[in-house]
Amino acid sequence: MTSDGIMIEARGVSKSFDRGRGQLSRLWRTFAGTGAENAFWALRDVDLDVRGGEAIGIVGRNGSGKSTLLQILCGTMRPTSGTVKTRGRISAMLELGAGFNPAFTGRENVRLSAAAHGLDAPTIAARMDSIEEFADIGLYFDRPLHEYSSGMYARLAFAVSAHVDAAILIVDEILGVGDSAFQKKCQRFMHGFMNGGGTIVFVSHDPGAVTALCKRACWLEAGRKMEDGVATKVMKSYVDSIYSLSGPPDRTGDADAGEINDPAVGGQDPYWGASNRISISRFSGDAPRHGFGGCLIEDCFISSSGSTLCQSVTGGSPVTLHIRARATRRIDCPIAGFIFRQSDGQNLFGDNTYLTYKDNPLSVLPGQVFEAKLSFVMPYLPPGRYSIAPSIIEGTQHSHVHLDWREEALFLDVVSSPVRSGKVGLVMKSIYRGETDVDGAIAR
Amino acid sequence: MTRLFAPFRPLFSNRELFWQLLLRDIQSSVRGSVLGIGWIILTPLVLVAIYTFVFGVVLQSAWVSKTDSSLEVPLIYFTGLMVFSFFMEIITRAPEYIRANKTYVTKIVFPVEVLDWILVGTAAFKLAASATLLTVFLVLVLGRFPVGMLAAPLVIAPLVVLCAGLAWFISAVGTYVRDLNQLLLAIGPVLMFVSPIFYSVEQVPENFRALFWANPLTWVLETLRGLLFFNQGIDWQGYALYWVAAIAVFSAGFGFFQRARTGFADVI
Numbered sequence: 001m002t003s004d005g006i007m008i009e010a011r012g013v014s015k016s017f018d019r020g021r022g023q024l025s026r027l028w029r030t031f032a033g034t035g036a037e038n039a040f041w042a043l044r045d046v047d048l049d050v051r052g053g054e055a056i057g058i059v060g061r062n063g064s065g066k067s068t069l070l071q072i073l074c075g076t077m078r079p080t081s082g083t084v085k086t087r088g089r090i091s092a093m094l095e096l097g098a099g100f101n102p103a104f105t106g107r108e109n110v111r112l113s114a115a116a117h118g119l120d121a122p123t124i125a126a127r128m129d130s131i132e133e134f135a136d137i138g139l140y141f142d143r144p145l146h147e148y149s150s151g152m153y154a155r156l157a158f159a160v161s162a163h164v165d166a167a168i169l170i171v172d173e174i175l176g177v178g179d180s181a182f183q184k185k186c187q188r189f190m191h192g193f194m195n196g197g198g199t200i201v202f203v204s205h206d207p208g209a210v211t212a213l214c215k216r217a218c219w220l221e222a223g224r225k226m227e228d229g230v231a232t233k234v235m236k237s238y239v240d241s242i243y244s245l246s247g248p249p250d251r252t253g254d255a256d257a258g259e260i261n262d263p264a265v266g267g268q269d270p271y272w273g274a275s276n277r278i279s280i281s282r283f284s285g286d287a288p289r290h291g292f293g294g295c296l297i298e299d300c301f302i303s304s305s306g307s308t309l310c311q312s313v314t315g316g317s318p319v320t321l322h323i324r325a326r327a328t329r330r331i332d333c334p335i336a337g338f339i340f341r342q343s344d345g346q347n348l349f350g351d352n353t354y355l356t357y358k359d360n361p362l363s364v365l366p367g368q369v370f371e372a373k374l375s376f377v378m379p380y381l382p383p384g385r386y387s388i389a390p391s392i393i394e395g396t397q398h399s400h401v402h403l404d405w406r407e408e409a410l411f412l413d414v415v416s417s418p419v420r421s422g423k424v425g426l427v428m429k430s431i432y433r434g435e436t437d438v439d440g441a442i443a444r
Numbered sequence: 445m446t447r448l449f450a451p452f453r454p455l456f457s458n459r460e461l462f463w464q465l466l467l468r469d470i471q472s473s474v475r476g477s478v479l480g481i482g483w484i485i486l487t488p489l490v491l492v493a494i495y496t497f498v499f500g501v502v503l504q505s506a507w508v509s510k511t512d513s514s515l516e517v518p519l520i521y522f523t524g525l526m527v528f529s530f531f532m533e534i535i536t537r538a539p540e541y542i543r544a545n546k547t548y549v550t551k552i553v554f555p556v557e558v559l560d561w562i563l564v565g566t567a568a569f570k571l572a573a574s575a576t577l578l579t580v581f582l583v584l585v586l587g588r589f590p591v592g593m594l595a596a597p598l599v600i601a602p603l604v605v606l607c608a609g610l611a612w613f614i615s616a617v618g619t620y621v622r623d624l625n626q627l628l629l630a631i632g633p634v635l636m637f638v639s640p641i642f643y644s645v646e647q648v649p650e651n652f653r654a655l656f657w658a659n660p661l662t663w664v665l666e667t668l669r670g671l672l673f674f675n676q677g678i679d680w681q682g683y684a685l686y687w688v689a690a691i692a693v694f695s696a697g698f699g700f701f702q703r704a705r706t707g708f709a710d711v712i
Contacts, residue, residue, distance in 0.1 A: 017710060027620040030707035074553050077709040090553050098551035103472055112468065115461040116554055124460075 007199040008050040013082035015043040055200035057210035060220035088167020097153040102146040117164040135159035208384030235415040276315030281411040291402040299324040315380035327364040336372030343385040380425030386412040451698040454557040524641035526574035539618025539625035592671035606690035612697030616704035
């Protein structure tokens with residue numbers, strides 16, 4: 001490490017991919033050093049300085065150049081122009097189980113992977129126990145990798161990376177797999193790694209994961225750096241941009257409708273003392289679906305006023321979830337419902353129209369559109385990505401047929417949050433501290 | 445001089461990795477099979493049995509009259525075949541080798557130059573196993589240790605260097621040009637019949653002979669056969685010439701590989 005502590009120094013890094021025809025002529029162009037033919041620019045003029053003890057999150061949509069940048073930082077790919085200087089050993093986790101051979105056991109793969117990182121045989125032998133303990137996959141450590149689950153792969157890969165004396169850790173989306181206990185372990189390790197002066201470059205689609213680890217984030221868009229700075233701020237701009245750009249733009253007829261209806265601006269909860277802004281994506285019509293048919297969910301959105309779509313709401317504020325569906329056959333007792341999920345698939349809460357309308361059945365004719373509105377107070381949410389799965393079923397709560405069920409029809413993203421513990425923060429009615437009355441009743 | 449040793453540097457600084465990968469490469473070809481490492485011995489034996497029948501029984505070989513024991517003829521074939529297999533293994537595996545190890549190139553920080561060394565290492569290991577087997581057979585057939593075998597590594601060394609050089613070239617070009625693999629697979633059998641494995645160069649008509657000596661296998665095959673079976677020595681002038689050619693190919697191949705590898709991650 002130099003006195004200025006800069007561990008990664010990228011200057012004007014650009015990368016173009018050759019999409020020209022002809023394998024031989026491509027080989028020739030590599031040799032002649034002539035420019036690429038029909039070039040596709042994956043990266044344009046990216047500067048990046050990362051210091052020791054710093055973790056930087058790289059975010060951007062698919063195809064924005066994140067992976068290319070990581071490969072260039074690792075040195076596996078050469079930039080077309082610009083320079084990259086790194087100091088110290090780099091440990092990269094760009095792909096789950098990269099460099100592992102499925103026919104060999106975990107122990108054998110660890111030996112090889114550690115050797116690929118430049119460790120010599122005695123060092124590898126000395127650290128084997130510690131790696132085995134970190135991976136914590138029990139007897140599977142001596143079983144061939146093709147018997148592993150993806151979570152075990154991730155455990156093994158991370159265990160090796162944690163033991164190779166890397167100065168720079170480059171992690172691409174690997175922590176998405178593995179259970180929460182392992183994720184916690186990785187988080188703990190990475191925090192310790194940073195405190196020890198290590199540098200982390202972290203790529204994730206989960207804004208919560210980025211802000212939890214990184215104080216700084218860099219947002220790439222079409223190969224260029226859009227924003228680089230305080231993670232929560234960058235993530236907010238990024239999340240806003242993906243939601244305003246995705247989905248048909250003519251939906252509300254007013255591109256700024258989200259801003260106008262945005263109660264998030266300046267909204268602070270008196271008990272939490274901070275606002276909890278929740279960005280909401282547009283309804284995704286091609287979200288994964290299942291069900292026997294009979295009706296089609298055509299729209300699903302959240303409003304704050306009970307009528308028009310909102311692109312963001314705040315935790316603790318009243319919201320309405322709208323589900324609109326069109327019947328393709330006669331439906332006698334439709335029930336509309338939703339499940340609100342965490343990014344790891346855990347159900348946080350959900351509800352449906354059954355109990356309220358069970359004595360008042362509705363019959364819907366083919367072609368008819370019907371709507372359900374479920375109003376509730378949005379809880380405070382910790383940073384992370386959430387999704388809403390709306391569904392239409394027919395029958396009763398106990399005996400029914402799924403007609404249409406959309407997974408991840410809406411995404412909700414939270415970048416900063418006052419919630420410090422638990423999966424959700426409740427809207428507190430009142431909070432009191434003081435003396436109790438003789439009979440124990442609260443004095444106010 | 446330093447350029448001459450440049451290809452060895454990544455090998456030395458990554459020796460632990462090299463051994464790990466070499467061991468794995470050898471194991472992975474037989475891993476999971478019942479006979480395991482036994483296949484490395486069994487495969488050449490089967491080949492020898494077939495060629496012995498075809499060229500020793502069906503078509504009478506000219507060598508039968510020249511050797512003391514008729515059992516030596518299959519061993520002559522075996523000698524030729526083990527050298528040829530070594531050459532062919534490198535030539536046919538090299539075009540796809542970088543691509544087959546894609547994740548090492550694109551996904552982890554890895555010294556790519558080491559890959560070709562592994563390719564050569566595995567082939568050399570199999571050659572050594574065959575040579576050991578051959579020695580055992582020779583002792584059984586001749587009733588004494590074949591002294592010529594002691595000089596065999598000397599004869600084979602420049603071939604290994606030459607093949608390493610070819611591997612640099614072929615693996616680099618093959619990563620860009622997928623047709624190379626098909627081309628070499630097509631040439632393989634042709635090469636087997638234009639190399640003096642089942643016959644001697646002396647049986648080739650005079651006016652074609654110069655062409656035969658251009659084949660890099662010819663000198664090694666002829667020398668090794670003479671050494672092991674006909675009490676002939678090594679032609680030192682030819683030996684020196686062979687080394688010069690081998691080193692030239694080796695250095696040029698490495699240089700070529702180092703230039704071409706800058707684009708590997710882009711094309712695979």
